[in-house]
Amino acid sequence: MEYLTLNTGIKIPIIGSGTNTFGKENRDYMGEINHDTKELLVAIALGYRHFDTAIAYRNEAVVGQAIKQSGIAREEFFITSKIPGKAEYTNSAHAVEQAVQESLWALGTKDSIDLYLIHHPWENLEEMLAVWRVLESFVDNGVLKAIGVSNFTEKELGFLVEHARIQPAVNQIESHPGKWNQALIDYTKQQGIVPEAWGPLTRVSEEAKSILTTIGEKYGKTWAQVILRYQIEQGVIVIPKSHQPERQAQNLEIFDFALTKEERAKIGQL
Template identity: 60%
Template sequence: MEFVTLNTGVEIPMIGTGTNTYGKQDHNYNGDITGDTTELDAAIASGYRLIDTAIGYRNEAVIGAAVKKSGLDRSEFFLTSKLPGKEEYTASREAVEAGIAFSLEQLQTDYIDLYLIHHPWDDLDEIVSVWKVLEEYVDKGVFKAIGVSNFDERQLQYLLDNARIEPAVNQIQSHVGHWNHEVIAFGKQHGIVSEAWGPLSGVSDEARVKLTEIGKSYNKSWAQVSLRYQIQSGVVVIPKSHDAGRQKDNLELFDFELTAEEMAEVAAL
């Protein structure tokens, strides 16, 4: 595994697992919570330690149960969760603190490695007010790092202008056909690590053929080439699979390196 150091000095793995359909009936995002940890058990057994969840996914308890079930020390994991950008979680200090307390309880932990504002909303001053509460939890050691998700350059700049602790991560949509190069570049300028959700989404047949062609010389799949492009660009990736074999394949990214020409070809897809 390779790591990148966040602006708080904390190291985050370059690849983790998404979980937004884990522990749910029929693997459906809106499905009933079953509490089944099978997919996450397999991911942990394969070596995943960065685990991404959110209050909005309704399955933080599933992640907490899987981590406990693994028998590994809590310090072995890098847990990420997110506070929804909804009034019931953002309208007051008490609302923010209640959301945080819920995440800690569900995850069965007394600290969270990375806590994000799940998505922005129109009232940027209210976002800053929520952020200031999160900063206090960094001060107390409850959060090792804080960040945002789905923020654009304008929203990031407003937060940077008004924050005491700068965001460590911006989790964004990034995949073939929608690399989000501008937001990623802005983040790099300001020491904000970009993290890709859905990093294997949106691949056209044409792009898949090109990625497969690039992967042949490395004995790698189109998916591994796509993920390698992103981590080689300094972007943390959180793919998700319910298949144990594909979970293992997605970790096999550190025994090859794309050339500058290949990087340019993938960037253009």
């Protein structure tokens, strides 16, 4: 595994696993929680130590349960969760504090969470800043090791950068072929914030898969592995998700090759 260092000084695995359909009936995002940890335990056995969940996913407790069942020390894991950008969680300092406490209780991760994000922005920038200031207080007391945002545009991120006492550590954004969001990635990095790609293997066209497959054949890699390699070579954390052990394993097998400048340029045009 390779790591990036956040602006807090802590290290984060450059590959994590998405979890938004884990522990749910029929692997459906809206499915009932069934507390099935088998697929998470397979991922842990394969070497995943970075897991990304959220209050909105309703499965923080499933992720926490899998970590306990693994028998591996909590300190070996990097856990991200998120507070929804909805009034019931953000309309007062008490609401924000309650959300954080509920995440801690659900995850059961020894009174701390490695990274906590505002899941979605909303129109009122001052309200978002007020939420951020409550999250800063949890950083002050060591409950949240780092804080960041998700789906923030340059405008929203810039406002936070200008007014925050503690700078965001991560901006988690949609990034995949057809929507790399390169300008936002570049801006995020310029601010000393690490970009993180959710859904890096989603919505890939057949044309793009063909081009990526051709590139991958040179290295004995799949089109999906080429995408992930392209992202991490830019210093972007990737959060792929798969319920299939073979694909889970393949997503980790991207540290034994490097793309050429010409290949990166071709991929960047997809």
